[in-house]
Amino acid sequence: MSSPQCFENPPDLNSGIHGEGTIQELGGLNTYVTGSPDSKLAIILVSDVFGYEAPNLRQLADKVAASGFLVVVPDLLYGDYFNLDNPQFDRESWRKVHGTDKACEDTKPLIAALKSKGVKSIGAAGFCWGGVVVVKLSISSDIQAAVILHPGPISDNEINEVRIPIAILGAEIDNHFPPEKLKQIEKMLSVKAELESFVKLYPGVSHGWTVRYNDDDEAAVKSAEEAHQDMLNWFVKHVK
DSSP: OOSGGGGSSOOOTTSSOOOSSEEEEETTEEEEEESOTTOSEEEEEEOOTTOTTOHHHHHHHHHHHTTTOEEEEEOTTTTOOOOTTOTTOOHHHHHHHTOHHHHHHHHHHHHHHHHHTTOOEEEEEEEEHHHHHHHHHTTSSSOSEEEEEEEOOOOHHHHHHOOSOEEEEEEEEOSSSOHHHHHHHHHHHHTOTTSOEEEEEEEEEETTTTTSOOTTOHHHHHHHHHHHHHHHHHHHHHOO
16 A cells, blocks of 8 residues: 555545445444445455545445345545645555455444344455455354455565455556566465456556546446446355
């Protein structure tokens, strides 16, 4: 989460797009909730540094919910999003406050809350910063499947400790998580015979393409939608 690409094309939080769901408190977190409240299958979407209010992220949550999942998008940043408009914004202090280890722990009461509502199987997807959070969740048995989209800084040790089916979707133009890194991760996962994995490189797109695309760019939208479908396919297969 330190490449300039992590901050390109930030979402417009004043776009007026709020999604079809509602804001609820789950596990002590303000959470965007969409889909059937009676579903026994849930998906957690963990945002990038721009937070859970991003319109594209909420539209994606609604799309996943339409396939029968209860989808929740927690505010793991507690309203304190990365703010590129503030010249006084202290990036280093922000990173210290919003560590991915803490976010992983903060997600666990949310998971417990979902289970208390009768949810039997949970998947999680994370974007950049959120992808690191989801990898950490994947080391436990708290969730049943994971998808990481344009990953943040994931260590080899974390990949080696993953215990659940995991998909990693990467961009061809990614200074932070380049294709050679993705290939290395694919090789590491492939030798874990007991673990099902899926690694895919999307040509011609940059880090962040799945949630920070330009709506007017037809090719960008198409590639984002392809990744969304791959993510959904993974969850349909493994969250049941």
